[in-house]
Amino acid sequence: MYFRTATALVCFLLITGQQPAHSFDSPQTKTTAATASLEREVHADMNFLADDELHGxxxxxxxxxxxxLFAASQLQTLGLEPGGDNGTYIQKAALPSPLSPQLQQRLSKFENTPRTETWNAIGILRGTAAPEEVLLLSAHLDHLGVAADDKGDSIYNGADDxxxxxxxxxxxxxLxxxxxxxxxxxxxxxFGSEEMGGFGNRAFLSHPPIPLPEIVANLEFEMIGRPDSSVPAGTLWLTGFTRSNLGPELARHGAHLVNDPHPKELFFQRSDNYALAxxxxxxxxxxxxxxxxxxHKPSDELRTIDFTHMTNAIASMIAPIRWLADSNFKPQWNPGGNPGQPPPDSKH
Incomplete structure (x- = not known):
C-alpha cells in the first residue's frame, strides 16, 4: 500500500503543527487522527518487509x-529522481569472489544460497535554492535470512533490525x-548487505549519485521499533552525539535526541554511517x-514492535529534518570527533 500524496501532506501539516515540547509519546501526539493514519502506513511497510515470505x-x-525493489517502487511513485544505475532507482554491486573465509564461516550458519550481488534503492528530492548541498537519510534493508538449521523458527525476520x-x-x-x-x-x-560488512554502503561510496563532498550530513535510522528504557520516555538517541554539533543543533530545533546511553557497545562504528564518517x-x-x-534472533518479529513508539518517533523527526533541509546550518566535527582524522594528540 502506497502513502497517497494527499494523506502524506495532511499528516505532515497536522503532526508538525502539534509537536509536544517534552516527548513524542505525549497523549496529544498519540490521539491525533494524522498519527493514526501515519501508523497504518508504518504498519503496511513493516508488514511487507518483516513478513515470513521475505525470508529475513x-x-x-x-x-x-x-x-x-519494494523500496525503489515507492521512491519512484513519489516522483523522486532516480539515484541508481542507468536512470533507475536500483544500484547494483558485485560482491568479492570468493568471499573472505571469515564471511564464509559466518554465512555457513544460514541457508546456502548464491550471494554474488547486492542492491541499494536510492531516490533524490532535488533542492531549490541550494541543490548542491545534500542531506542523506539512510537505513539498511537487509537482515540475516534463514538459518541452515530448520528446527523451530528459522527465519530471522529483522523487524527492528x-x-x-x-x-x-x-x-x-x-512526507x-x-x-x-x-x-x-x-x-x-x-543500503543492502550491511549485515555482511556494508557492501551496499561501499557501492554507494564508490559510485555516489551525488558528489560526496556535497553531503552536509547523514542520518542513518537503525532499530527504532521499540523504546529504550535507558533514556527518557519519548526520546531517541544519536550515536556519536558528542563528536559533532549536529545532534545538539537538531535537539534545539525540536528533535527528541539524546546522547547514546550505551557507549561501551560502540554503536557509532556499527552502522552504515561509519563508512561515511x-x-x-x-x-x-x-x-x-x-x-x-x-x-539477531528469529524472535525479532512484528509482534515485538511498539508501533505507537515507532510512529511517533518518525513523526518527531519530520520538523527537525525539514529545518535542516531548509537551513544554512552546516554541521562540523568537534575536536577529536572526526574518525577520518587522527586525534589531535596522535603522533601518527
Missing part, C-alpha cells in the same frame, strides 16, 4: 533484492516529498535500541 531479507539474496529503519526512511520520503520542496537536496538511500562526512545513527534479547 538475507544479505545479497533474492529476498534482499525484492526488498530493494532494520525493517524499522527502512520504514522510517520511506515514511520520511513520503518530505509531499510538502514544499526543500532548499537543500535530500537523498533517500536504502570515515570519509569526513558528518554522519550519525538515530536509534532507540535498548539491547533487547531479540537482537
Amino acid at each position: 531479507r538475507g544479505s545479497a539474496t533474492r529476498d534482499e533484492h525484492i526488498a530493494a 532494520d525493517a524499522s529503519g527502512t520504514t522510517a526512511v520511506l515514511t520520511l520520503a513520503h 518530505l516529498a509531499s510538502g514544499k520542496r526543500p532548499r537543500r537536496t535530500i537523498v533517500f538511500a536504502l 570515515r570519509q569526513g562526512i558528518i554522519a550519525h545513527t538515530i536509534s532507540s535500541f535498548g539491547l533487547h534479547h531479540d537482537y
Whole structure:
C-alpha cells in the first residue's frame, strides 16, 4: 500500500503543527487522527518487509533484492529522481569472489544460497535554492535470512533490525516529498548487505549519485521499533552525539535526541554511517535500541514492535529534518570527533 500524496501532506501539516515540547509519546501526539493514519502506513511497510515470505531479507539474496525493489517502487511513485544505475532507482554491486573465509564461516550458519550481488534503492528530492548541498537519510534493508538449521523458527525476520529503519526512511520520503520542496537536496538511500560488512554502503561510496563532498550530513535510522528504557520516555538517541554539533543543533530545533546511553557497545562504528564518517562526512545513527534479547534472533518479529513508539518517533523527526533541509546550518566535527582524522594528540 502506497502513502497517497494527499494523506502524506495532511499528516505532515497536522503532526508538525502539534509537536509536544517534552516527548513524542505525549497523549496529544498519540490521539491525533494524522498519527493514526501515519501508523497504518508504518504498519503496511513493516508488514511487507518483516513478513515470513521475505525470508529475513538475507544479505545479497533474492529476498534482499525484492526488498530493494519494494523500496525503489515507492521512491519512484513519489516522483523522486532516480539515484541508481542507468536512470533507475536500483544500484547494483558485485560482491568479492570468493568471499573472505571469515564471511564464509559466518554465512555457513544460514541457508546456502548464491550471494554474488547486492542492491541499494536510492531516490533524490532535488533542492531549490541550494541543490548542491545534500542531506542523506539512510537505513539498511537487509537482515540475516534463514538459518541452515530448520528446527523451530528459522527465519530471522529483522523487524527492528532494520525493517524499522527502512520504514522510517520511506515514511520520511513520503512526507518530505509531499510538502514544499526543500532548499537543500535530500537523498533517500536504502543500503543492502550491511549485515555482511556494508557492501551496499561501499557501492554507494564508490559510485555516489551525488558528489560526496556535497553531503552536509547523514542520518542513518537503525532499530527504532521499540523504546529504550535507558533514556527518557519519548526520546531517541544519536550515536556519536558528542563528536559533532549536529545532534545538539537538531535537539534545539525540536528533535527528541539524546546522547547514546550505551557507549561501551560502540554503536557509532556499527552502522552504515561509519563508512561515511570515515570519509569526513558528518554522519550519525538515530536509534532507540535498548539491547533487547531479540537482537539477531528469529524472535525479532512484528509482534515485538511498539508501533505507537515507532510512529511517533518518525513523526518527531519530520520538523527537525525539514529545518535542516531548509537551513544554512552546516554541521562540523568537534575536536577529536572526526574518525577520518587522527586525534589531535596522535603522533601518527
